[in-house]
Amino acid sequence: MVLIETHDLTKHFGTLAAVEGVSLRVEAGEILALLGPNGAGKTTTIRMLASILRPTRGTAQINGFDVVQEPIEVRRSVGFLTEHHGLYTRMRPQEYLEFFGSTHKLATNVIRERTVDLLAQYGLSEASELRLGQFSKGMRQKLILIRALLHDPAVLLLDEPTSAMDPSSAHMVRESISGLRSANRAIVVCTHNLNEAEMLADTIAIILRGRIIALGTPKELKQKLLGDPVMELRLAGSLDGGLRCLPPEIKTLDTGKNWLRYQVAQPEIVNPKVLQAMTEAGVKVVTLSEVERSLEDVYLQVIAEGENNPGREG
Amino acid sequence: MKQSADQVLGTIAGTWIVARREIRDQLRDWRILTPIIILTLFFPLLMNFTAQQAVDFVTRYGAPIIGDRLIPFLLLIVGFFPISISMVIALESFAGERERLSLEPLLATPLTDSQLYLGKMVASLVPPLGAAYLGISVYLVGLALRIDWRPPPQLLLQVLMLTTIQAIVMVSGAVVISSLTTSVRAANLLASFIIIPVAQLIIGESVIMFWARYEVLWWIVVALSLIALVFVRMGLRLFNREELLGKEIDVIDLRWAWQRFWRAFRNGAMTPIEWYKDVLTSSLPSAKWAILITTCILAVGYVIGLQLAETFTLPIDLVNLDAIGEALKNPELSFGSLPGLDWRWVLYNNVRALALATFLGAFSLGVLAEILLMVPIGIIGYFAGNVALAGGDTLYFLAALVLPHGVLEVPAAIIAGAAILRLGLAALSVPKGESLGESWLKSLAEWARIGIGLVLPLLICAAAVEVFITPRIAVWLLAG
Numbered sequence: 001m002v003l004i005e006t007h008d009l010t011k012h013f014g015t016l017a018a019v020e021g022v023s024l025r026v027e028a029g030e031i032l033a034l035l036g037p038n039g040a041g042k043t044t045t046i047r048m049l050a051s052i053l054r055p056t057r058g059t060a061q062i063n064g065f066d067v068v069q070e071p072i073e074v075r076r077s078v079g080f081l082t083e084h085h086g087l088y089t090r091m092r093p094q095e096y097l098e099f100f101g102s103t104h105k106l107a108t109n110v111i112r113e114r115t116v117d118l119l120a121q122y123g124l125s126e127a128s129e130l131r132l133g134q135f136s137k138g139m140r141q142k143l144i145l146i147r148a149l150l151h152d153p154a155v156l157l158l159d160e161p162t163s164a165m166d167p168s169s170a171h172m173v174r175e176s177i178s179g180l181r182s183a184n185r186a187i188v189v190c191t192h193n194l195n196e197a198e199m200l201a202d203t204i205a206i207i208l209r210g211r212i213i214a215l216g217t218p219k220e221l222k223q224k225l226l227g228d229p230v231m232e233l234r235l236a237g238s239l240d241g242g243l244r245c246l247p248p249e250i251k252t253l254d255t256g257k258n259w260l261r262y263q264v265a266q267p268e269i270v271n272p273k274v275l276q277a278m279t280e281a282g283v284k285v286v287t288l289s290e291v292e293r294s295l296e297d298v299y300l301q302v303i304a305e306g307e308n309n310p311g312r313e314g
Numbered sequence: 315m316k317q318s319a320d321q322v323l324g325t326i327a328g329t330w331i332v333a334r335r336e337i338r339d340q341l342r343d344w345r346i347l348t349p350i351i352i353l354t355l356f357f358p359l360l361m362n363f364t365a366q367q368a369v370d371f372v373t374r375y376g377a378p379i380i381g382d383r384l385i386p387f388l389l390l391i392v393g394f395f396p397i398s399i400s401m402v403i404a405l406e407s408f409a410g411e412r413e414r415l416s417l418e419p420l421l422a423t424p425l426t427d428s429q430l431y432l433g434k435m436v437a438s439l440v441p442p443l444g445a446a447y448l449g450i451s452v453y454l455v456g457l458a459l460r461i462d463w464r465p466p467p468q469l470l471l472q473v474l475m476l477t478t479i480q481a482i483v484m485v486s487g488a489v490v491i492s493s494l495t496t497s498v499r500a501a502n503l504l505a506s507f508i509i510i511p512v513a514q515l516i517i518g519e520s521v522i523m524f525w526a527r528y529e530v531l532w533w534i535v536v537a538l539s540l541i542a543l544v545f546v547r548m549g550l551r552l553f554n555r556e557e558l559l560g561k562e563i564d565v566i567d568l569r570w571a572w573q574r575f576w577r578a579f580r581n582g583a584m585t586p587i588e589w590y591k592d593v594l595t596s597s598l599p600s601a602k603w604a605i606l607i608t609t610c611i612l613a614v615g616y617v618i619g620l621q622l623a624e625t626f627t628l629p630i631d632l633v634n635l636d637a638i639g640e641a642l643k644n645p646e647l648s649f650g651s652l653p654g655l656d657w658r659w660v661l662y663n664n665v666r667a668l669a670l671a672t673f674l675g676a677f678s679l680g681v682l683a684e685i686l687l688m689v690p691i692g693i694i695g696y697f698a699g700n701v702a703l704a705g706g707d708t709l710y711f712l713a714a715l716v717l718p719h720g721v722l723e724v725p726a727a728i729i730a731g732a733a734i735l736r737l738g739l740a741a742l743s744v745p746k747g748e749s750l751g752e753s754w755l756k757s758l759a760e761w762a763r764i765g766i767g768l769v770l771p772l773l774i775c776a777a778a779v780e781v782f783i784t785p786r787i788a789v790w791l792l793a794g
Binding site: 054076080082091095099100 | 328331335338339342343411414415416417418419421422423424425426555556559567570
């Protein structure tokens, strides 16, 4: 079931094209990460998805509702974790959540039950008597996550959920987001944190200057943008013997004293051949493994290509 | 029917959700509570003391009337001081949330624009109005105990209504300002557009109260109620989530403004003829209601002039058509020969009057422009009335001295008045998805199209006729 679908979504502020022709599909149970540098158009995109900003062109449907024609239904379907906490600092958590729950027309007893559960789940029960102004940054972030979850939305839009957080708080929030994945929910995470995107997302959309310049699973993006997998062969002795017995179709990328790296389209076919050749030549193999390529490599390459070629679309 | 009732109930419920939170928040803020408590309790007691001292003093010198007038005036002031806080709260409503970065979560809720706007309004009104009513009560109890003074029920009702409606006017205007600015500082600066007229209003009300013309206060109540309605409607119309969130900085972008204006002014026309056709077929018909309203207003001006002639009648010699005819025979007085009085001078005066009307109309929803345009028509009516009272033929007077150029000048005034009215009302009819600035620039462009395409050519022709043809017709008709 598709919960988020956009087609040619575009937003211009005067002469500035903040978002240009974004088309996306996010299914229930899927997490999409919108990845891009500051000012790329991530926040503008999710503000349009939350029906706060009106698209200049294109369409977007959230949980089957049109963001322009049915904004109230869209906002009811969305839990929006905003980049800034913007808490009402004189309030206590319970009344803060009661306020936002009542805007979603939840019954008071339902709000109370969910609030108690969620505060306990996120370890904030003991802070329930504090004013929000007394909350630490991590506590605030948890609270706005609870705010976004209170009405059990079909779609979660999370704008920079761990920005400016210390590593342990960020880890905790990431764990929480990961735990929110459910069969009935689609999640969009805006971030410029590559590890976070890789850790959380099923699909990654890299956005630059308002355009999606790459879209796919982390594995697909790596394959597509960095080429075939890179294998590393480590030998017990010197590399000379090993190099001589490599099958001719293998192209080495790099070599060291006792190791070499090669790129291969079908490792499941080629690697056994390599190992067999080595064994037959009496060369002792210590390890043969795939070299981990980070999303950072993909990201930097895509951004660099995007910068050099502004017209390109993913 | 049931659906609209549900809609109203839904709006009230959502409004109350917003208002309740805000009121609760305000009642926890000592910076708001302190002045409210002082103005509610201390200030009325000070006014009690002042009233008693003043009454004792003026009675000693045989002028008790001053004391009699001062006490009701202080009643008004005791109510006004707490409500002045309401404007401060309202100015902070959206601009403050934006500064505290709490606006986006609020805008992401399923509340409608009306619920958000009205909720902020109610929240800004309730605590200061409660304080005002309490202050008035404290003042009245104090007076009853000290000098055994009780207000006439009508006066008390007037003061309570004025206090309430003034608060609504200030708050509705301030919430509009707050929703259109990016900072509390900018909102406070723009608040002078509310503070200055309200200060003048209070001065006017003071004069009326010292004059003891309390019945006039009812007219102020009616006028303020209308202004409050206009402001609330304007606020609902202008409230725009996108503007609230999307506008990060207040910068004057003249290039953007010029582009918007020029696009609306051209309206796609490629040649002057195409443009002129568009003015006639698009701009003029779209102003038909404004033209009708302006025509009615000018007609009322003419009738008022006629009636004033009965109250302030001119000496017969001055309006005797035969005497005017005789005077026109004097070659030194013949039109066109007076120094500096040529068609350019007439045109300049008419254009200047319309420019002033535009300036006034743009900031008064078109009202002051219509009043200004009523004046010359009223003067014509006044002279026509005097001619009739002197036994002359009004139609003859009009045909000789007004109609030759009036057939061009009056339509020009009506069309110009209609364009100014639409410009003034632009803030009330901003299309959804458009900002106030965009809408106003479009209306300004429409005004310029009508001004340049229709009004100016009519005024040029009217000025030429007034200088070269009207005098000859006047001489021909009146001087034989």
